[in-house]
Structures are given as structure tokens and as C-alpha cells.
Amino acid sequence: EAELIHMFKGIPFTIRSSPELLKSLDTFDAREDDVLLVSYPKSGTHWLAGVTAKLYNTQVTLTSPIEFGDISKLEELNKLSSKRIIPTHLDYNMLPPNFKKKKCKMIYISRNPKDTAVSMYHYYRDNPNLPTVDTWTAFFDLFVKGDVVCGSWFDHFLSWEEHANDKNILFLFYEDMKKDLPKIVKEISLFLGLNVSDNDIQDICKKSSFSEMKSDTEKENSDPSHTVCALTSNRRLIFRKGAVGDWKNHFTPKQNRRFEEIFNEKMKLSKMAKSLTYEF
Numbered sequence: 001e002a003e004l005i006h007m008f009k010g011i012p013f014t015i016r017s018s019p020e021l022l023k024s025l026d027t028f029d030a031r032e033d034d035v036l037l038v039s040y041p042k043s044g045t046h047w048l049a050g051v052t053a054k055l056y057n058t059q060v061t062l063t064s065p066i067e068f069g070d071i072s073k074l075e076e077l078n079k080l081s082s083k084r085i086i087p088t089h090l091d092y093n094m095l096p097p098n099f100k101k102k103k104c105k106m107i108y109i110s111r112n113p114k115d116t117a118v119s120m121y122h123y124y125r126d127n128p129n130l131p132t133v134d135t136w137t138a139f140f141d142l143f144v145k146g147d148v149v150c151g152s153w154f155d156h157f158l159s160w161e162e163h164a165n166d167k168n169i170l171f172l173f174y175e176d177m178k179k180d181l182p183k184i185v186k187e188i189s190l191f192l193g194l195n196v197s198d199n200d201i202q203d204i205c206k207k208s209s210f211s212e213m214k215s216d217t218e219k220e221n222s223d224p225s226h227t228v229c230a231l232t233s234n235r236r237l238i239f240r241k242g243a244v245g246d247w248k249n250h251f252t253p254k255q256n257r258r259f260e261e262i263f264n265e266k267m268k269l270s271k272m273a274k275s276l277t278y279e280f
């Protein structure tokens, strides 16, 4: 079991991200027109990717996550002739420096960490690439300590928040997508410099609802072995509930108090903490 995980620069990765690949990321050759989709796991990565890929009417390739695979990965991405949309769960510090130098566009999606924790708990239970956890209580402790794959939610968020005002970075929240998807899709299209009609936006939103995406995956309208999460290739593990506030069905009052204490402490310098806590 322990061999499912290895540490790289202090962060737990699954063995699906080889140490050689992780080491080579520093030399990765970015292209100016690359678009990065960035998230901590279980924040709505597939939802964002589905929407973004549909906005283009030119040839684009939604690749597998940059940190997924072995050393041949970089070669594989180099060979792609079309524009690349590249997902990643890396924190800002581990991101290949070339993406920063070339000011590639990056979209960061984040979600109420309480719901992220609950979603990740179910993922740990269902995903054979992740270690076993027996109970929600046990997982809650691992999550708040950052002893989970991709490390601490807080560190990840803070590393990206520091760059939230960079011109090439767009910050999004899962809860805003739930509230008004057309508005956010419009925002994404403007950020990417795409001219998308309101009709097309409506259409994209319809095709990107939780139920549509889930049933597409079950009917294999989309390739069920292609995910934008480095932690599984099984799309069927992704579409669980798709709701805001499921944490209320899992957190005990005591866990909730402990979480808020840790949140307030870790996020005391965060300007965005408020946007994340409106559902607390």
C-alpha cells in the first residue's frame, strides 16, 4: 500500500507520476499559446476542462495532466502540433518555470475546502491508485494535516492566490459555476480571447451540466479512459454528487470547529478566504 505514494519535494504523489518526470518538469518547454487548467484535486477540474475545450472551434488538444506518466511524457507533449490545453494539480512553486516565463494563460479553479475534503474522501475510497482509508474521521485528520496526495489544500491555494492578480491568471470558484454557469463561461471565453456567441454559451452550459457529463461518461460518449486528473484514468470515478454543501452530511460539529480554527489560522493573510467561506 505504502508503495502507491512517493514523496517529491515534500509533497505526496502517486506512483502514476514518476520521480523522473517530476524532476524533468523544470526543463519543460512551454509554448506561448499553452493554456493551463490548474486545481487541487476534487475542485471541479473535469467540469472546467469540459467547458474550456468546448469553447474552441479550432483544433485544440486537452492533454493528460503534465505530472501524469513517466519521462516520455514531455516528448509526447512536444510532438503535439495543435494548441495544448494542459491540466495540472501542481502547486505554483512546482510549475515548470517556462510557463511562468512565457506568461501562458492559466485558469485556477478552487472550491470550498470542506466540500473538497468530502469529495476527496470518497475518491480515496473508490480509487485503487490511492491508499485505503477506513473512516471519514481518519481521512479528516489526514486532510487537515496535508497528509494527502498533492499535499496541503491550504498550501496549494495560497501558492496560487499569491498570483491571482497576474494578468495571465484567472481565478474561479466551483460555487460560482454552480450559481451562474453562463456568467463564468463567458468570463472564461473573454479571458481566452475567444469570441463565443450567447447561443453557443447556452449550448455549452447545457452540455456541461453534472447530469449530462455523468451520463456521457456512462454511455462512453466521451473516452472513459481519459481524465484530466493525474490520480485516475477512470472517468467513472469523477461524477459522484456534484453538489455544494455536502460537507454538512459528513462533518461533526467538533470537526467543523477544528476545521474553522485551522482555516482561520492558515488563511489569515489570504484576501480570498472570504470568497471560499460564504458557504461555511
Ligand code: A3P
Pocket (backbone or CB within 6 Å): 039, 040, 041, 042, 043, 044, 045, 046, 047, 115, 118, 119, 120, 122, 208, 209, 210, 211, 213, 229, 238, 239, 240, 241, 242, 243, 246
Ligand atoms: P463530488 O465528489 O462532490 O461529487 P475533479 O474534476 O477536480 O476531480 O472534481 C470532481 C468533483 O467535481 C466531484 O465532486 C464531481 O461530482 C464534481 N463535478 C464534476 N463535473 C461536474 C459538473 N458538471 N457540475 C458540478 N459538479 C461537477
